[in-house]
Amino acid sequence: MLRLERVNKYFFRNSLDERWTIRNLTLQVQEGDFVTVVGSNGAGKTTLLNLISGAYFPDEGRIVIDELDVTELPTHRRALYLGRVFQNTSQGTAPSLTIEENLAIAYLKGKPKGIRMALNERMRAIFRDKLAEIGLGLEKRLKDRVGLLSGGQRQALALLMATLAKPKILLLDEHTANLDPKTAEIIMELTARLVGENHLTTLMVTHNLQDALSFGNRTLMMDEGEVVLDVAGEERKKMTIQELLERFTLLRHKKFAEDRVLLSSS
Amino acid sequence: MGVFITFRCLNFPDLTVDGSYPLGAAVLALLMYRGYGALAGIVAACLAGALAGLFTGVLHTFSRIPALLSGILTMICLYSINLRVMGRPNISLSENLGHRTVFVLLRDAFPRVPEVYLRFIFLFLLVVLVKVMVDLFLQTEVGLSIRATGDNETLVATQGIDPNCMKLIGISLSNALVALAGAMFAQYQGFVDINMGIGMVISGLASVIVGEVLLRGRTIFMATLQVVLGSVVYRLATAIALNWGYNIGFKPYDLKLFTGLLVIVILSFPILKEKLGRVK
Known part of the structure; x- marks a missing residue:
C-alpha cells in the first residue's frame, strides 16, 4: 500500500547547519495496517509524515502509494490518496468558514471545481448524518463558523474531513497532543471507529506510549531519522510501556528522554 | 469590492489595485478613441484588469515574491503601460469630442428621465448586479475554494486543491472588478488621468x-x-x-x-x- 525506498531527507543541506533528518529509511506498510509511530523530539516522525503527504520532498529515494510513484507530486496532486490531521487544532479546518463549508471542501476533494453551487440539500443531509454519528451535537450547527468550536470539536471535524473522501492512507500527526486527556480519549475512540469503518491504512504519530501500544497493529519507534524498532503481532500485544522503553535503551544505548512521554506514562 | 476579495477572502494585500484602476480607465479611453464604443471598452477594461491581476499572481505564486512587493511591482509597471495605452497623461471623454459614454447612451435611451436620476439608478443597479454576482460566485465550488485558501492554505492543499491556482483566479477577478470601477468612474467624470489610481x-x-x-x-x-x-x-x-x-x-x-x-x-x-x- 505504502512503500518508502531508501529515503533521505536533509535540512539546510550543504550548509553548516545541515541536519540529516531521515536516514536511508525503507518502510513498507500493508493495506489495512494501523501503524503507530513513537520517538523523541527530533527523531523525524513529523518529517516522515510530511514526506509522505508531499509537504517536503525527499533528497533521495522513492515514495510509492498503491504502486504509484508519488515522489515528485506536490501535496494537492497526491491529496486524493491521503487524509491528514495535524497536531495544531486550527490546521485541519478553515476557521472562518462554516462547518458545512468545511465539509463541502472535503466532500468535493478530487472532483473538478466548477461554477456550481458548492452546497446543496443532499450534501447537507449527508453531513448531518456523518456529524450525528460523531455524537458531539455538531449536526445542529452546520452554519456555525468553525472558529467558534473547541479544540476537540475542531479535531473531530478535521478527522471527519480527512476521511470523508475515503483516502487510501490516513496520516495522523499527534492529533490528540493539544487536547485535554478526556477529549483526547474521545478523539482516539472516534479515530479508531472511523479507521475501522472505512478500512483505512493508517499512520499515527503519537507521544502517548499507551495509545501507541493499545491502538493499531504495529508500532514503529524512531530515533535520529531511522526506524530502530518495529514490533507487531503477538510480541506487540504482550508489550508494556516499560518493555518498550527498555528495548529502546538496549538498542540505542541511551534513555528514551522526552518530557511529554515521561509525563503521560507516569 | 475588488479590494474585498483579495484582502478579506484571500488574505492577500494586493497593491496592484492602484495600477489596475487607471488601467481600466485607460483601456476604456483607448477603445473609445478608436471608435469601439463604451460597452466594448468596459469589457476590454475588465479583461485588462484581470490580466494585471494575473501578472501579480504569477509574480507571487511562481516567482515567490512577497505579496506586497508583487503588487507594487505590477503597479509600477502599469504606470508606464497606462501612459503608453493613453498616449498622454490625461484624456478627455467629453461628449463634445464625440465620445458617447454609457451615461450619454442612457440619456439618449431615456430622454424623459432627468440625467441625475438616470445616473443614480444605473449605478445603483450596476452595484446590485455586481454584489449579487460576487455573492453567488463566492458560494460556488471555486468561490468556496478561494475563500478556504485565504483561510487555511495547508488544509486546502491536503484537500486536493491547488492553492496557487485559487490565488490566481481570486486576484485576477478582483482586479477585473477594480478595472471595471476605473472604467465606470472615467465615464462618470468624463476624463482619464494617469494619477487617478493613487x-x-x-x-x-x-x-x-x-x-x-x-x-x-x-x-x-x-x-x-x-x-x-x-x-x-x-x-x-x-x-x-x-x-x-x-x-x-x-x-x-x-x-x-x-x-x-x-x-x-x-x-x-x-x-x-x-x-x-x-x-x-
Whole structure:
C-alpha cells in the first residue's frame, strides 16, 4: 500500500547547519495496517509524515502509494490518496468558514471545481448524518463558523474531513497532543471507529506510549531519522510501556528522554 | 469590492489595485478613441484588469515574491503601460469630442428621465448586479475554494486543491472588478488621468473597514453589503470633508492624509483595546 525506498531527507543541506533528518529509511506498510509511530523530539516522525503527504520532498529515494510513484507530486496532486490531521487544532479546518463549508471542501476533494453551487440539500443531509454519528451535537450547527468550536470539536471535524473522501492512507500527526486527556480519549475512540469503518491504512504519530501500544497493529519507534524498532503481532500485544522503553535503551544505548512521554506514562 | 476579495477572502494585500484602476480607465479611453464604443471598452477594461491581476499572481505564486512587493511591482509597471495605452497623461471623454459614454447612451435611451436620476439608478443597479454576482460566485465550488485558501492554505492543499491556482483566479477577478470601477468612474467624470489610481488600495480598504464597523454579520451576503455600504459612507464622508471641511482648515490635499489616518486608527483599534484592557 505504502512503500518508502531508501529515503533521505536533509535540512539546510550543504550548509553548516545541515541536519540529516531521515536516514536511508525503507518502510513498507500493508493495506489495512494501523501503524503507530513513537520517538523523541527530533527523531523525524513529523518529517516522515510530511514526506509522505508531499509537504517536503525527499533528497533521495522513492515514495510509492498503491504502486504509484508519488515522489515528485506536490501535496494537492497526491491529496486524493491521503487524509491528514495535524497536531495544531486550527490546521485541519478553515476557521472562518462554516462547518458545512468545511465539509463541502472535503466532500468535493478530487472532483473538478466548477461554477456550481458548492452546497446543496443532499450534501447537507449527508453531513448531518456523518456529524450525528460523531455524537458531539455538531449536526445542529452546520452554519456555525468553525472558529467558534473547541479544540476537540475542531479535531473531530478535521478527522471527519480527512476521511470523508475515503483516502487510501490516513496520516495522523499527534492529533490528540493539544487536547485535554478526556477529549483526547474521545478523539482516539472516534479515530479508531472511523479507521475501522472505512478500512483505512493508517499512520499515527503519537507521544502517548499507551495509545501507541493499545491502538493499531504495529508500532514503529524512531530515533535520529531511522526506524530502530518495529514490533507487531503477538510480541506487540504482550508489550508494556516499560518493555518498550527498555528495548529502546538496549538498542540505542541511551534513555528514551522526552518530557511529554515521561509525563503521560507516569 | 475588488479590494474585498483579495484582502478579506484571500488574505492577500494586493497593491496592484492602484495600477489596475487607471488601467481600466485607460483601456476604456483607448477603445473609445478608436471608435469601439463604451460597452466594448468596459469589457476590454475588465479583461485588462484581470490580466494585471494575473501578472501579480504569477509574480507571487511562481516567482515567490512577497505579496506586497508583487503588487507594487505590477503597479509600477502599469504606470508606464497606462501612459503608453493613453498616449498622454490625461484624456478627455467629453461628449463634445464625440465620445458617447454609457451615461450619454442612457440619456439618449431615456430622454424623459432627468440625467441625475438616470445616473443614480444605473449605478445603483450596476452595484446590485455586481454584489449579487460576487455573492453567488463566492458560494460556488471555486468561490468556496478561494475563500478556504485565504483561510487555511495547508488544509486546502491536503484537500486536493491547488492553492496557487485559487490565488490566481481570486486576484485576477478582483482586479477585473477594480478595472471595471476605473472604467465606470472615467465615464462618470468624463476624463482619464494617469494619477487617478493613487491611494485606491487605501480608499478601498477604508471602505471595507468602515463597512465592517457599521454592519455586523459574517455571512457572504452581509460581508458584500458591508463593502457596498462602506464605500458609499466613505465617499460621502470625503465629499462632506471636501465641501465643508474648509471651515476647520481642511483642504482637498489633506484627503489622503485623512484616509490614511482613518485606516491606521481603525486597524490599531483592536490592539489598543486589548492592551488597555490588560492594564487593570
